[in-house]
Amino acid sequence: MSHLIAPSILSADFANLQRDCEMINNSKADWFHIDIMDGVFVPNISFGFPVLKAIQRHAKKPLDVHLMIVDPDRYAQAFKDAGAEVLTVHYEACTHLHRSIQNIKNLGMKAGVAINPHTSAHLLEDVIKDIDLICVMSVNPGFGGQKFIENTYTKIKQLAELKKKYNSNALIEIDGGVDLNNYKKLIDAGANVLVAGNTVFASKDPVATIQQLKS
Ligand code: DX5
């Protein structure tokens, strides 16, 4: 399977959201990456359900929703109703991670688990068989446009080995600081999904940039 590209809406122009959604629809992008931040789990607040529902009205590709919030179980049903196809919770935010994963799957969504840069890949050993996606944070979550953390390559390789060991089909997604200089190396290391915010939306020609990331 060729790798997937998920432009991050966090870097879109919120005053022109419909235009930016249509740009993604008309590009080679595979998913919409949607960052939900609560100002508690991360030191930033992004947007909530009214904005997500507006995106849902225009998006013609799957919504990949990344929850950077505490107590994500509380909102899983609401995210399903708002159109989430993939729902990712943070390892560090879930006391009962296995229950959270089951809950997401029971609601009919694909379940993802995100790990912060300081969280070891091996901590996913007991759930890797149960999840559809592993989101490797390659920056500290909370903001777009940050510098890529180089240790990510090692983590991808460790996760690829764990997947093999446990016969897991989980996609490895890289989130943060993905650009035109590192995307090939990330794919070669074993990444399956690349999230890109700043690289896409700050470029002169976002459609061409997506096409390049996809190539
Ligand atoms: C960071 C978010 C990312 C962010 C990526 O907390 O999870 O999805 O939008 O943005 P870039 O690609 O600009 O680093």
Ligand code: ZN
């Ligand atoms: Zn994200």
